[in-house]
Amino acid sequence: xxxxxxxxxxxxxxxxxxxxxxxxxxxxxxxxxxxxxxxxxxxxxxxxxxxxxxxxxxxxxxxxxxxxxxxxxxxxxxxxxxxxxxxxxxxxxxxxxxxxxxxxxxxxxxxxxxxxxxxxxxxxxxxxxxxxxxxxxxxxxxxxxxxxxxxxxxxxxxxxxxxxxxxxxxxxxxxxxxxxxxxxxxxxxxxxxxxxxxxxxxxxxxxxxxxxxxxxxxxxxxxxxxxxxxxxxxxxxxxxxxxxxxxxxxxxxxxxxxxxxxxxxxxxx
Amino acid sequence: xxxxxxxxxxxxxxxxxxxxxxxxxxxxxxxxxxxxxxxxxxxxxxxxxxxxxxxxxxxxxxxxxxxxxxxxxxxxxxxxxxxxxxxxxxxxxxxxxxxxxxxxxxxxxxxxxxxxxxxxxxxxxxxxxxxxxxxxxxxxxxxxxxxxxxxxxxxxxxxxxxxxxxxxxxxxxxxxxxxxxxxxxxxxxxxxxxxxxxxxxxxxxxxxxxxxxxxxxxxxxxxxxxxxxxxxxxxxxxxxxxxxxxxxxxxxxxxxxxxxxxxxxxxxxxxxxx
Amino acid sequence: xxxxxxxxxxxxxxxxxxxxxxxxxxxxxxxxxxxxxxxxxxxxxxxxxxxxxxxxxxxxxxxxxxxxxxxxxxxxxxxxxxxxxxxxxxxxxxxxxxxxxxxxxxxxxxxxxxxxxxxxxxxxxxxxxxxxxxxxxxxxxxxxxxxxxxxxxxxxxxxxxxxxxxxxxxxxxxxxxxxxxxxxxxxxxxxxxxxxxxxxxxxxxxxxxxxxxxxxxxxxxxxxxxxxxxxxxxxxxxxxxxxxxxxxxxxxxxxxxxxxxxxxxxxxxxxxxxxxxxxxxxxxxxxxxxxxxxxxxxxxxxxxxxxxxxxxxxxxxxxxxxxxxxxxxxxxxxxxxxxxxxxxxxxxxxxxxxxxxxxxxxxxxxxxx
Numbered sequence: 001x002x003x004x005x006x007x008x009x010x011x012x013x014x015x016x017x018x019x020x021x022x023x024x025x026x027x028x029x030x031x032x033x034x035x036x037x038x039x040x041x042x043x044x045x046x047x048x049x050x051x052x053x054x055x056x057x058x059x060x061x062x063x064x065x066x067x068x069x070x071x072x073x074x075x076x077x078x079x080x081x082x083x084x085x086x087x088x089x090x091x092x093x094x095x096x097x098x099x100x101x102x103x104x105x106x107x108x109x110x111x112x113x114x115x116x117x118x119x120x121x122x123x124x125x126x127x128x129x130x131x132x133x134x135x136x137x138x139x140x141x142x143x144x145x146x147x148x149x150x151x152x153x154x155x156x157x158x159x160x161x162x163x164x165x166x167x168x169x170x171x172x173x174x175x176x177x178x179x180x181x182x183x184x185x186x187x188x189x190x191x192x193x194x195x196x197x198x199x200x201x202x203x204x205x206x207x208x209x210x211x212x213x214x215x216x217x218x219x220x221x222x223x224x225x226x227x228x229x230x231x232x233x234x235x236x237x238x239x240x241x242x243x244x245x246x247x248x249x250x251x252x253x254x255x256x257x258x259x260x261x262x263x264x265x266x267x268x269x
Numbered sequence: 270x271x272x273x274x275x276x277x278x279x280x281x282x283x284x285x286x287x288x289x290x291x292x293x294x295x296x297x298x299x300x301x302x303x304x305x306x307x308x309x310x311x312x313x314x315x316x317x318x319x320x321x322x323x324x325x326x327x328x329x330x331x332x333x334x335x336x337x338x339x340x341x342x343x344x345x346x347x348x349x350x351x352x353x354x355x356x357x358x359x360x361x362x363x364x365x366x367x368x369x370x371x372x373x374x375x376x377x378x379x380x381x382x383x384x385x386x387x388x389x390x391x392x393x394x395x396x397x398x399x400x401x402x403x404x405x406x407x408x409x410x411x412x413x414x415x416x417x418x419x420x421x422x423x424x425x426x427x428x429x430x431x432x433x434x435x436x437x438x439x440x441x442x443x444x445x446x447x448x449x450x451x452x453x454x455x456x457x458x459x460x461x462x463x464x465x466x467x468x469x470x471x472x473x474x475x476x477x478x479x480x481x482x483x484x485x486x487x488x489x490x491x492x493x494x495x496x497x498x499x500x501x502x503x504x505x506x507x508x509x510x511x512x513x514x515x516x517x518x519x520x521x522x523x524x525x526x527x528x529x530x531x532x533x534x535x536x537x538x539x540x541x542x543x
Numbered sequence: 544x545x546x547x548x549x550x551x552x553x554x555x556x557x558x559x560x561x562x563x564x565x566x567x568x569x570x571x572x573x574x575x576x577x578x579x580x581x582x583x584x585x586x587x588x589x590x591x592x593x594x595x596x597x598x599x600x601x602x603x604x605x606x607x608x609x610x611x612x613x614x615x616x617x618x619x620x621x622x623x624x625x626x627x628x629x630x631x632x633x634x635x636x637x638x639x640x641x642x643x644x645x646x647x648x649x650x651x652x653x654x655x656x657x658x659x660x661x662x663x664x665x666x667x668x669x670x671x672x673x674x675x676x677x678x679x680x681x682x683x684x685x686x687x688x689x690x691x692x693x694x695x696x697x698x699x700x701x702x703x704x705x706x707x708x709x710x711x712x713x714x715x716x717x718x719x720x721x722x723x724x725x726x727x728x729x730x731x732x733x734x735x736x737x738x739x740x741x742x743x744x745x746x747x748x749x750x751x752x753x754x755x756x757x758x759x760x761x762x763x764x765x766x767x768x769x770x771x772x773x774x775x776x777x778x779x780x781x782x783x784x785x786x787x788x789x790x791x792x793x794x795x796x797x798x799x800x801x802x803x804x805x806x807x808x809x810x811x812x813x814x815x816x817x818x819x820x821x822x823x824x825x826x827x828x829x830x831x832x833x834x835x836x837x838x839x840x841x842x843x844x845x846x847x848x849x850x851x852x853x854x855x856x857x858x859x860x861x862x863x864x865x866x867x868x869x870x871x872x873x874x875x876x877x878x879x880x881x882x883x884x885x886x887x888x889x890x891x892x893x894x895x896x897x898x899x900x901x902x903x904x905x906x907x908x909x910x911x912x
Contacts, residue, residue, distance in 0.1 A: 042459035043430075179311045180486050180530045187541050206459065209489075213532040213541040237535060248534070250464035252489035254516055255536040261513075326814055329715070362816035370814075375807040378826050380905060390815055424905040440815070 002068050002167050004031040004054065004086070004200060009063035011049055011224075023049040024060070025224040033167050033200040036191075038215030038232065040208060040247070046224040047204045051170050054202070055088055084114050087161035091173040093153035097145040103130070103156055104141045110163040129159040133189060151182040155189065162193065168200045176207070187214055208251045212236040220244050271341050274448060274480050275300035275323070280336030282315070282322050282504075285329070292318040292331070294504040300448070300480060302341075307491030307512070308484040309527070310501035316484050319501070320450050324366055325350065325358060340365060343447055364394055367441040369434075369451040376437060377425035383436050384421025387411075390443045410439040414469060431462040435469070442473065450482045455490075467494060489531050492516055500524050589907065593897050597890050604886040608879055609657050634668055666883070667876035671869055677880035681862070685847070685884070687756055688861035691777050692846045692853075695784035700839050702785070703792025708828040710793065711800025712819075722797060725790035733787055737856035740783050751779045754858040780857045784850065795838060799831035806830075833904055840896025844889035848881075 011024040024046045031037055041047040052058040053065060056072060056079060065072050067086075073079040090096040097106060107126045111117060117125050130137035133155040145153055154174060161169060171190060175183040187210060194201050205211050211218055211232065218235040220228040220243065228241045239245045277300075282293040293315045300306055308316045321327050323338055338350040342365065353361055370376045378386055387407045391398055398406070408418040414435040416428075425433060434454060441449050451470075455463040471494075474481065485491060491498050492512045500508045500515070500523065508521040519525050532541065637660065660667075666677035703725075710718045728736075745753045752758070757772040803809065804827055812822045851863035862881060869877040901907050 042461065180488075181311060181526055184530055184532070184541065191541050208460075209532045209534040210541075212534065213538055233538075247460060250460045251534055252487065252493050253534040254489050254492040255533050257493045258513065258516055324814065326810065359816045359818060362814060364816070368811075368814050370807060370811055376811050378808045378812070378830070380829055380903070381825075389812075389817065389821075393815070393817055393821070426906050440811075 002033045002085075002200070003066070004068075004168055005029075005064075005066040006050070006053075007064045007066065009050075009053060009060045009065065011046075011053065011058065012061045023224050024053075026063075027221075027224070027226055028063075029219055029226065029229065031168060031200045031202055034194075034198045035217070036194060036201040036203055036215045038211035038218040039202060039204045039221060040206065040211050040218055041204075041221035042206055042247075044223070045221040047221055048172065049224075050221075051088065051172050051202070051204060054168075054170055055083065055086060080114075084164040085166050086168045086170065087164065087166040089154070089157050089161050089169065089171045089174050092177055093150045093157060094145075094177075096157050097153055099145050102142050102144055103148075106156060106160055107163055110160060114164045116164055125163075129163055130156075132162070132193070133159045135159070150178050151186060154178060154186055158186075158189065158193070162197070165197075166199070168202070169194070170202045170204070172204045173206070174203075175210070176205070183210070190214070208236060208247060220247070272301055273299045273341055274302040275341070276337070276339040277323065278337045278339075280319070280322065280338065281334045282318050282327065283332050283334045285332050292504055293322060296336070296504070296506055298499060298506060298509065300482065301497075302447075303478065303480055304496040305474075305481045305483060305494060307495035307498040308482060308501060309486065309488050309491050309498055311486055311527075313503075314501040315504040316501045317452055318504075320368070320452055320482065320484055323350065324362065324368065324450070325353075326368075340448075360394070363390060363441075363446065364444045365446055366448045366450065367444070367446040369437050369441045369449060369454045371453045371457060377433060379425055382422045382424055383428070384411075387421075387436075387440055387443060390440065394444055406443070410443060411436075413442070413473070414439040430458055431466065434458060434462075434466055438466070438469065438473070442477070445477055446479060448480045448482070450484070452484045453486075454483075456485060456487070463490075488527055489534075500527065589901055590898065593894065597894055601887070601890055604890075605658070605661065605883070606654075608883055608886075609654060611879075634674065637665065637667060661883075666880040669869070669874055669877040669880075671872045671874040671877065677876050680865070680877060681880055681884055684860055684862045684865045687859065688863065689846060690773075691781055691859065691861065692784065692850060693843070694777075695781040696788070696839075696842055696846055698781070699785045699788045700792050700835075700842070703789050704796045704832060704835055706789075707793040707796025708800055708823065708831065711797040711804065711831070712823045712827065714801065714804070722790075722794055725793050727790070728786055729788065729790035731787070733783070733850075733852045734856055736787055737780070737783050737853060740779055741856070744779060752776050754856075756860050780853050780859055784853060792835070792838075796831060796835055799834055800827060803827050803831045833900065836899055836903065837896050840892045840899065841889070843895075844892030845885075847888040848885045 005028075007028050009024055009027045010022070013021045013023055015021055027046070027050065029037065039047050039050065049058065053060050059074075067082060072082050104126055107129055108122060111122050111125055112119075126141065127137040130140060135152060135155050140148065140152065140156070145156075148156070158174075169190075174190065175186050178186060190201065190203075191214065193199065203211065203214055212235075213232075215232045218228075218230065218232045219226055220235065220241065222243045228235055228239060228244045235244060236248060239248055277296060277298050280293060280296045281291070284290040284292055296315075296319060308320070310316045318327065318331065322331075322333055325333075327333065333351070336351070340348040340350055340361075342348055348361065348365070350358075350361070377383065384404075384407055387410060388403050391403045391406055395403075407421060411418045411421060416432055416435050416439065420428070420432070425436075428436065437454070455466050458466065470481070473479075483491065483495060488498075492515065495512050497509065497511050498515050499506045500521065502523050508515065508519065508524045510520075515524060516528075519528060532538075664678060666681075668674045669677050669680045672680045706721065710716075710721060741753055744751050752775060754776070756776055757763070757769065758776070761769065761772060763769060809822060809826055812826045817826075847862065848866075850861075851867050853859060854861045854864040855867075862884075866878065866881045868874075869881070
């Protein structure tokens with residue numbers, strides 16, 4: 001089991017003319033391979049900042065990020081190797097793929113850059129990865145992104161992320177820009193892949209419902225601070241922090257809504 | 270005053286591209302006065318085209334290929350929207366039916382202060398008002414939606430997403446219309462802000478008594494707030510019923526698929542195989 | 544109780560004593576903003592930054608100007624002096640300083656003297672104009688250039704922008720033909736256009752004079768008659784410039800209009816029942832014109848360089864022809880002087896453009912946040 005740990009991470013941005021903005025305040029949690037953590041927060045909560053710090057696109061102001069017990073490298077080859085282990089899937093399936101290149105090119109790149117398989121096997125590996133994400137590789141491989149649907153594009157993005165055989169996957173709102181009826185399909189794919197590859201997944205979202213179904217644990221982030229952290233069911237069904245409670249109350253819940261309705265109608269007021 | 274506010278009969282819209290797309294196919298629906306009708310569907314189902322088409326806001330290559338739309342005014346007069354000429358249409362717009370757009374950055378003119386954009390409505394529709402009276406109306410509107418009168422001089426980019434949405438609501442409310450069509454008004458907002466906006470809309474409905482058509486893909490949200498829900502797919506209404514009916518006894522397969530796509534917040538698990 | 548009410552009242556507001564929510568998200572949304580209550584905010588920081596940048600550019604231009612003649616071959620001053628004896632030693636020295644031909648001084652000394660001369664407004668003497676001070680020579684030609692080309696540019700910009708706005712608004716109408724037509728006119732070699740104009744309007748129809756800024760035998764003075772002559776002589780050149788450059792402005796504005804017309808706030812304006820004219824001018828054109836203003840300011844900057852071709856065709860006494868003659872005669876001082884003036888005016892135009900943009904587009908008034 002591999003761990004990715006954030007220890008008392010704080011991130012402060014200095015903005016010209018507006019002073020300092022504390023994006024993250026003393027955030028600590030551990031991501032383990034084989035488990036999914038749902039990171040729930042609204043806009044401005046700092047969840048994207050965590051993703052950037054994990055992938056080393058930003059550095060924290062104080063605190064440590066430990067991969068398997070060691071501080072993540074600052075640069076050079078060691079950073080390259082770290083980045084192979086931690087891949088990201090982005091929110092916008094339209095923007096994360098280069099419109100000029102074929103799907104083959106997109107999947108080949110990480111394979112070649114990270115020398116995952118010998119050159120002779122690259123083509124087979126590309127096909128294998130595409131089939132893995134439930135795409136018909138023969139029909140998709142020579143197409144360009146604009147010829148695919150949003151759901152297909154997101155699957156390609158997942159295949160690309162898996163190419164370097166990472167241990168961890170950071171999925172930043174992977175389905176919020178997809179059509180409603182295909183969201184569960186993509187989430188189920190992620191769940192399957194996680195189980196089969198033993199990945200540790202950080203699922204970043206603002207949507208409580210999918211977080212509950214998709215994650216083992218949930219962390220609730222508000223204005224850069226962790227306000228609640230527990231098992232998924234615990235956090236959603238028995239929230240303790242007032243912020244979590246208000247999030248839950250504000251989220252649409254037809255189940256509870258109609259149960260209340262019938263109880264009110266039945267029991268009178 | 271009849272029970273029905275808006276009668277749509279056999280409404281069809283086509284996009285004149287190659288190959289032509291039938292965006293709305295022979296849609297008929299009766300909107301009841303005072304109700305909240307939810308219009309649900311995924312992208313491309315025609316819900317926005319239908320909403321725009323009713324107000325004749327569609328632009329080429331969209332073409333209305335058929336249908337009648339009759340607005341049953343509170344005064345008792347029936348207005349055939351599709352038969353109004355350009356001049357009449359300008360007067361009809363916003364006065365009887367107004368629209369709340371997704372208040373993202375682009376729905377407000379970036380170079381004009383929001384107070385001016387609100388005043389615009391009065392300049393065009395209530396030309397007899399003096400400048401002071403117009404300002405008073407704008408102040409009142411901003412206070413009603415809890416944005417605050419001092420924000421009249423702010424530019425859109427200076428307001429948060431939630432506030433911009435409230436300004437859009439204020440703008441739609443300006444002439445006290447009988448029908449407000451809301452197109453994904455809370456989609457880009459956080460769930461807490463969303464709930465507050467919905468609460469606001471509810472309060473305004475109580476105060477002013479308008480009918481609402483609420484368009485969104487968020488079915489659980491519609492189930493909570495609507496009286497009736499129409500599910501649209503590929504230009505047609507595949508199911509229409511009260512929200513209770515849709516929840517407890519959905520008829521159409523697509524409705525069932527759509528319902529199943531939203532994992533239950535507090536109900537059973539198992540939607541995602543873990 | 545209606546479903547909406549039940550749903551709406553289900554929200555639990557976080558209790559006031561919770562420290563975590565410093566800013567109540569329900570009040571201002573999850574991204575808070577400040578209230579600016581003053582009417583016009585002067586973007587000092589923005590303008591200050593730009594001013595620093597321009598000062599630096601000015602220094603760079605002046606310094607490059609210093610080095611360029613020093614890289615050219617031949618000592619023009621000696622050649623000239625060998626032909627003309629009546630030049631004072633001081634003038635010759637100043638000339639040498641300016642042109643960097645006093646090689647007995649160190650580079651730093653030369654640079655210092657050069658700057659010293661510049662600050663005094665001494666740009667040297669013009670070899671091709673009988674040793675008159677360069678500043679005087681340029682001042683003689685500048686008003687003609689600025690006047691004619693300036694007016695022509697403003698006209699072309701105004702007509703082009705308004706025309707482009709209307710064409711863009713009426714997308715798909717017959718007006719669209721104006722775009723390829725005007726851009727075609729743009730591509731016609733200007734000298735041919737000018738010669739054709741002279742041939743038709745001046746020679747054959749006799750409506751307008753053939754060339755020059757004013758009639759023969761007339762001397763410049765502030766009288767109606769003189770001004771009348773100037774206008775008559777300037778009409779044909781100005782018209783040809785307008786016709787040739789209209790296309791660019793029209794195309795630019797039309798394209799911006801098309802982009803802006805796709806924006807949501809235009810749909811909202813229509814939905815509000817705004818009459819077309821109001822939406823066209825106050826909503827669409829007002830936004831589309833922003834990039835045009837920047838182009839216009841830059842164009843103004845280059846007016847000073849004059850248009851050589853126009854001046855040759857119409858024998859117009861402007862800066863362009865003067866520069867051409869100076870180059871042919873290797874009159875370095877005059878060339879240097881003209882380059883400097885052009886650089887300064889482009890910088891100035893840039894500054895004006897920035898200021899105009901800052902005031903026209905409220906979004907730039909905000910500092911980064």
